[in-house]
Amino acid sequence: MAEYAMKNQAEIPRCLGIIAGGGVLPAKVAAAARAAGRAVFIVGLEGFAERAVLAPWPHEIRRLGAAGRIIAALRENGCQDLVMIGPVRRPSLLDLRPDAEGAKLLARVGRAAFAGDDGLLAAVIRVLTEEGFSVIGAHEVMREAVAPSGLMTKAAPDASAMTDIQRGVQVVRMLGSADVGQGCVVQQGLVLAVEAIEGTDAMLARAGTLRRDGIGGVLVKLAKPGQEKRADLPTIGPDTVRNAAAAGLRGLAFEAGATILAEREACLAAADAAGLFLLGLDPETFS
Numbered sequence: 001m002a003e004y005a006m007k008n009q010a011e012i013p014r015c016l017g018i019i020a021g022g023g024v025l026p027a028k029v030a031a032a033a034r035a036a037g038r039a040v041f042i043v044g045l046e047g048f049a050e051r052a053v054l055a056p057w058p059h060e061i062r063r064l065g066a067a068g069r070i071i072a073a074l075r076e077n078g079c080q081d082l083v084m085i086g087p088v089r090r091p092s093l094l095d096l097r098p099d100a101e102g103a104k105l106l107a108r109v110g111r112a113a114f115a116g117d118d119g120l121l122a123a124v125i126r127v128l129t130e131e132g133f134s135v136i137g138a139h140e141v142m143r144e145a146v147a148p149s150g151l152m153t154k155a156a157p158d159a160s161a162m163t164d165i166q167r168g169v170q171v172v173r174m175l176g177s178a179d180v181g182q183g184c185v186v187q188q189g190l191v192l193a194v195e196a197i198e199g200t201d202a203m204l205a206r207a208g209t210l211r212r213d214g215i216g217g218v219l220v221k222l223a224k225p226g227q228e229k230r231a232d233l234p235t236i237g238p239d240t241v242r243n244a245a246a247a248g249l250r251g252l253a254f255e256a257g258a259t260i261l262a263e264r265e266a267c268l269a270a271a272d273a274a275g276l277f278l279l280g281l282d283p284e285t286f287s
Contacts, residue, residue: 043060045061067106069101152279163189184220
Protein backbone atom coordinates (compact mmCIF):
# COMPACT_ATOMS: atom_id res chain seq x y z
CA MET A 1 0.00 0.00 0.00
CA ALA A 2 2.80 2.40 0.90
CA GLU A 3 4.48 1.68 -2.45
CA TYR A 4 1.18 2.33 -4.27
CA ALA A 5 0.67 5.62 -2.41
CA MET A 6 4.19 6.74 -3.26
CA LYS A 7 3.62 5.90 -6.91
CA ASN A 8 0.36 7.87 -7.03
CA GLN A 9 2.00 10.82 -5.30
CA ALA A 10 4.80 10.83 -7.86
CA GLU A 11 2.25 10.91 -10.69
CA ILE A 12 0.49 14.04 -9.36
CA PRO A 13 1.56 16.99 -11.57
CA ARG A 14 3.64 19.53 -9.68
CA CYS A 15 2.00 22.89 -8.93
CA LEU A 16 3.33 25.64 -11.17
CA GLY A 17 4.00 29.10 -9.79
CA ILE A 18 4.19 31.96 -12.29
CA ILE A 19 5.94 35.25 -11.50
CA ALA A 20 4.19 37.51 -13.99
CA GLY A 21 5.31 40.68 -15.70
CA GLY A 22 3.30 42.40 -18.41
CA GLY A 23 1.47 41.13 -21.47
CA VAL A 24 -0.61 38.03 -22.14
CA LEU A 25 2.10 35.39 -21.85
CA PRO A 26 1.61 34.71 -18.11
CA ALA A 27 -1.99 33.68 -18.83
CA LYS A 28 -0.90 31.57 -21.81
CA VAL A 29 1.61 29.72 -19.63
CA ALA A 30 -1.12 29.20 -17.02
CA ALA A 31 -3.53 27.86 -19.65
CA ALA A 32 -0.92 25.44 -21.02
CA ALA A 33 -0.11 24.20 -17.52
CA ARG A 34 -3.81 23.77 -16.66
CA ALA A 35 -4.37 21.85 -19.90
CA ALA A 36 -1.58 19.50 -18.80
CA GLY A 37 -3.41 18.90 -15.51
CA ARG A 38 -1.27 21.13 -13.33
CA ALA A 39 -2.45 23.45 -10.58
CA VAL A 40 -1.37 27.05 -11.14
CA PHE A 41 -0.80 30.09 -8.94
CA ILE A 42 0.36 33.48 -10.23
CA VAL A 43 2.15 36.30 -8.45
CA GLY A 44 1.71 39.42 -10.59
CA LEU A 45 4.33 42.12 -10.20
CA GLU A 46 2.66 45.41 -9.36
CA GLY A 47 3.00 48.05 -12.05
CA PHE A 48 3.77 45.44 -14.73
CA ALA A 49 1.27 42.58 -14.60
CA GLU A 50 -2.11 43.28 -16.18
CA ARG A 51 -4.92 42.58 -13.72
CA ALA A 52 -7.42 41.72 -16.46
CA VAL A 53 -5.02 39.09 -17.83
CA LEU A 54 -4.55 37.47 -14.42
CA ALA A 55 -8.19 37.75 -13.31
CA PRO A 56 -9.27 34.22 -14.41
CA TRP A 57 -6.44 32.59 -12.43
CA PRO A 58 -5.65 32.23 -8.73
CA HIS A 59 -3.25 35.10 -8.11
CA GLU A 60 -1.88 37.86 -5.92
CA ILE A 61 -0.43 41.20 -6.96
CA ARG A 62 2.77 42.13 -5.14
CA ARG A 63 5.38 44.82 -5.66
CA LEU A 64 8.75 43.67 -6.93
CA GLY A 65 10.56 44.54 -3.71
CA ALA A 66 8.24 42.43 -1.55
CA ALA A 67 10.29 39.30 -2.14
CA GLY A 68 9.41 37.86 1.26
CA ARG A 69 5.69 37.99 0.55
CA ILE A 70 6.17 36.70 -3.00
CA ILE A 71 8.04 33.61 -1.81
CA ALA A 72 5.59 33.07 1.05
CA ALA A 73 2.61 33.24 -1.34
CA LEU A 74 4.21 30.70 -3.68
CA ARG A 75 4.89 28.32 -0.80
CA GLU A 76 1.42 28.77 0.73
CA ASN A 77 -0.09 27.74 -2.60
CA GLY A 78 2.08 24.64 -2.93
CA CYS A 79 4.19 25.86 -5.85
CA GLN A 80 7.19 23.69 -6.60
CA ASP A 81 8.12 24.72 -10.14
CA LEU A 82 8.41 28.39 -11.13
CA VAL A 83 8.21 30.25 -14.43
CA MET A 84 9.19 33.91 -14.76
CA ILE A 85 7.47 35.44 -17.77
CA GLY A 86 6.38 38.84 -19.09
CA PRO A 87 8.29 42.10 -19.52
CA VAL A 88 9.44 43.94 -16.39
CA ARG A 89 11.24 47.26 -16.51
CA ARG A 90 14.31 46.96 -14.32
CA PRO A 91 13.90 49.32 -11.33
CA SER A 92 16.65 51.30 -9.67
CA LEU A 93 17.72 50.05 -6.25
CA LEU A 94 16.20 53.20 -4.73
CA ASP A 95 12.82 52.38 -6.28
CA LEU A 96 12.96 48.73 -5.24
CA ARG A 97 12.32 49.34 -1.50
CA PRO A 98 12.93 45.69 -0.52
CA ASP A 99 11.17 44.20 2.48
CA ALA A 100 13.29 42.49 5.15
CA GLU A 101 13.39 39.17 3.29
CA GLY A 102 13.94 40.98 0.01
CA ALA A 103 16.97 42.75 1.44
CA LYS A 104 18.45 39.39 2.46
CA LEU A 105 17.79 37.94 -0.99
CA LEU A 106 19.28 41.02 -2.64
CA ALA A 107 22.41 40.53 -0.58
CA ARG A 108 22.61 36.95 -1.86
CA VAL A 109 22.25 38.19 -5.44
CA GLY A 110 25.29 40.32 -4.71
CA ARG A 111 27.19 42.09 -7.46
CA ALA A 112 24.93 40.56 -10.13
CA ALA A 113 22.38 43.24 -9.14
CA PHE A 114 24.62 45.67 -11.00
CA ALA A 115 25.26 43.38 -14.00
CA GLY A 116 23.34 43.10 -17.25
CA ASP A 117 19.86 41.59 -17.34
CA ASP A 118 21.03 38.06 -18.07
CA GLY A 119 23.58 38.15 -15.26
CA LEU A 120 20.95 39.41 -12.84
CA LEU A 121 18.35 36.85 -13.90
CA ALA A 122 20.85 34.01 -13.59
CA ALA A 123 21.59 35.13 -10.01
CA VAL A 124 17.86 35.41 -9.18
CA ILE A 125 17.30 31.89 -10.52
CA ARG A 126 20.17 30.62 -8.38
CA VAL A 127 18.65 32.19 -5.25
CA LEU A 128 15.17 30.81 -6.02
CA THR A 129 16.70 27.37 -6.50
CA GLU A 130 18.43 27.68 -3.13
CA GLU A 131 14.99 28.51 -1.69
CA GLY A 132 13.77 25.10 -2.86
CA PHE A 133 12.00 25.98 -6.11
CA SER A 134 12.71 24.48 -9.51
CA VAL A 135 12.84 27.30 -12.06
CA ILE A 136 11.86 26.19 -15.56
CA GLY A 137 11.49 28.01 -18.85
CA ALA A 138 8.13 29.15 -20.22
CA HIS A 139 9.04 27.30 -23.43
CA GLU A 140 9.07 24.05 -21.44
CA VAL A 141 5.40 24.58 -20.54
CA MET A 142 4.02 25.97 -23.81
CA ARG A 143 6.19 24.32 -26.40
CA GLU A 144 3.86 25.35 -29.21
CA ALA A 145 4.88 29.01 -28.67
CA VAL A 146 8.53 28.42 -29.54
CA ALA A 147 9.45 29.85 -32.94
CA PRO A 148 10.13 27.19 -35.58
CA SER A 149 12.89 27.26 -38.16
CA GLY A 150 12.18 28.66 -41.60
CA LEU A 151 9.80 31.06 -43.29
CA MET A 152 6.38 31.41 -41.68
CA THR A 153 4.69 33.99 -43.95
CA LYS A 154 3.61 34.64 -47.52
CA ALA A 155 6.27 37.33 -47.95
CA ALA A 156 9.89 36.18 -48.09
CA PRO A 157 13.22 37.97 -47.68
CA ASP A 158 15.11 38.76 -50.89
CA ALA A 159 18.90 38.86 -51.26
CA SER A 160 19.22 42.39 -49.87
CA ALA A 161 17.07 41.50 -46.84
CA MET A 162 19.24 38.44 -46.19
CA THR A 163 22.32 40.67 -46.29
CA ASP A 164 20.71 42.96 -43.69
CA ILE A 165 19.82 39.92 -41.58
CA GLN A 166 23.42 38.74 -41.68
CA ARG A 167 24.60 42.16 -40.56
CA GLY A 168 21.98 42.17 -37.82
CA VAL A 169 23.06 38.77 -36.54
CA GLN A 170 26.65 40.00 -36.23
CA VAL A 171 25.57 43.11 -34.33
CA VAL A 172 23.13 41.37 -31.99
CA ARG A 173 25.66 38.69 -31.09
CA MET A 174 28.10 41.41 -30.05
CA LEU A 175 25.36 43.14 -28.03
CA GLY A 176 24.43 39.86 -26.41
CA SER A 177 28.02 39.02 -25.53
CA ALA A 178 28.13 42.28 -23.57
CA ASP A 179 24.75 41.42 -21.92
CA VAL A 180 23.16 44.56 -23.38
CA GLY A 181 20.25 43.66 -25.66
CA GLN A 182 18.67 41.09 -27.95
CA GLY A 183 17.77 43.04 -31.08
CA CYS A 184 18.68 45.59 -33.70
CA VAL A 185 17.28 47.15 -36.88
CA VAL A 186 19.34 47.16 -40.07
CA GLN A 187 18.43 48.89 -43.32
CA GLN A 188 20.58 48.69 -46.46
CA GLY A 189 23.52 47.55 -44.36
CA LEU A 190 23.19 50.45 -41.89
CA VAL A 191 22.41 49.79 -38.23
CA LEU A 192 19.55 52.17 -37.49
CA ALA A 193 19.02 51.17 -33.85
CA VAL A 194 20.10 48.67 -31.24
CA GLU A 195 18.04 47.46 -28.30
CA ALA A 196 19.08 48.37 -24.78
CA ILE A 197 17.00 49.05 -21.67
CA GLU A 198 14.16 50.72 -23.61
CA GLY A 199 12.93 47.46 -25.14
CA THR A 200 11.95 46.40 -28.65
CA ASP A 201 8.92 48.62 -29.21
CA ALA A 202 10.78 51.80 -28.27
CA MET A 203 13.71 50.74 -30.44
CA LEU A 204 11.36 50.23 -33.40
CA ALA A 205 9.81 53.67 -32.89
CA ARG A 206 13.28 55.22 -32.89
CA ALA A 207 14.32 53.26 -35.97
CA GLY A 208 11.25 54.54 -37.79
CA THR A 209 12.45 58.12 -37.37
CA LEU A 210 15.87 57.18 -38.80
CA ARG A 211 14.81 55.13 -41.82
CA ARG A 212 16.37 55.90 -45.17
CA ASP A 213 14.68 56.23 -48.55
CA GLY A 214 14.41 53.04 -50.57
CA ILE A 215 13.89 49.44 -49.53
CA GLY A 216 13.00 48.92 -45.88
CA GLY A 217 15.05 47.29 -43.17
CA VAL A 218 14.74 44.26 -40.94
CA LEU A 219 14.43 43.55 -37.23
CA VAL A 220 16.76 40.84 -35.91
CA LYS A 221 16.21 39.30 -32.46
CA LEU A 222 18.41 36.59 -30.92
CA ALA A 223 19.03 35.05 -27.55
CA LYS A 224 22.28 36.22 -25.99
CA PRO A 225 25.24 33.84 -26.35
CA GLY A 226 25.11 31.46 -23.38
CA GLN A 227 21.87 33.08 -22.19
CA GLU A 228 19.98 31.68 -19.24
CA LYS A 229 17.01 30.36 -21.24
CA ARG A 230 14.73 29.94 -18.23
CA ALA A 231 13.98 33.67 -18.29
CA ASP A 232 13.85 36.56 -20.74
CA LEU A 233 13.90 34.68 -24.03
CA PRO A 234 13.38 36.98 -27.03
CA THR A 235 9.66 37.50 -27.59
CA ILE A 236 7.75 38.51 -30.72
CA GLY A 237 4.08 39.48 -30.44
CA PRO A 238 1.47 41.03 -32.73
CA ASP A 239 2.39 44.50 -31.48
CA THR A 240 6.02 43.84 -32.44
CA VAL A 241 4.91 43.00 -35.97
CA ARG A 242 2.64 46.04 -36.23
CA ASN A 243 5.33 48.35 -34.83
CA ALA A 244 7.85 46.91 -37.31
CA ALA A 245 5.44 47.69 -40.15
CA ALA A 246 4.91 51.23 -38.81
CA ALA A 247 8.70 51.69 -38.77
CA GLY A 248 8.85 50.83 -42.46
CA LEU A 249 10.52 47.44 -42.05
CA ARG A 250 10.16 44.55 -44.47
CA GLY A 251 10.42 41.72 -42.02
CA LEU A 252 11.50 40.14 -38.76
CA ALA A 253 14.16 37.47 -38.31
CA PHE A 254 14.52 35.69 -34.96
CA GLU A 255 16.30 32.72 -33.46
CA ALA A 256 14.43 29.48 -34.07
CA GLY A 257 13.99 27.36 -30.96
CA ALA A 258 14.93 30.26 -28.67
CA THR A 259 12.21 32.86 -29.36
CA ILE A 260 8.70 32.96 -27.94
CA LEU A 261 5.95 33.82 -30.42
CA ALA A 262 3.18 35.28 -28.31
CA GLU A 263 -0.17 34.79 -30.07
CA ARG A 264 1.35 33.06 -33.09
CA GLU A 265 -1.74 33.19 -35.30
CA ALA A 266 -2.19 36.91 -34.63
CA CYS A 267 1.49 37.47 -35.44
CA LEU A 268 1.11 35.67 -38.76
CA ALA A 269 -2.08 37.54 -39.61
CA ALA A 270 -0.50 40.91 -38.82
CA ALA A 271 2.59 40.07 -40.87
CA ASP A 272 0.62 38.85 -43.89
CA ALA A 273 -1.66 41.89 -43.74
CA ALA A 274 1.36 44.21 -43.76
CA GLY A 275 3.35 42.19 -46.28
CA LEU A 276 6.16 41.46 -43.81
CA PHE A 277 8.13 38.24 -43.55
CA LEU A 278 8.69 36.26 -40.35
CA LEU A 279 11.80 34.09 -40.48
CA GLY A 280 13.08 31.64 -37.85
CA LEU A 281 16.83 31.27 -38.26
CA ASP A 282 19.89 29.52 -36.90
CA PRO A 283 22.46 32.24 -36.08
CA GLU A 284 25.30 29.81 -36.74
CA THR A 285 24.41 29.73 -40.45
CA PHE A 286 25.14 33.48 -40.59
CA SER A 287 28.56 33.29 -38.93
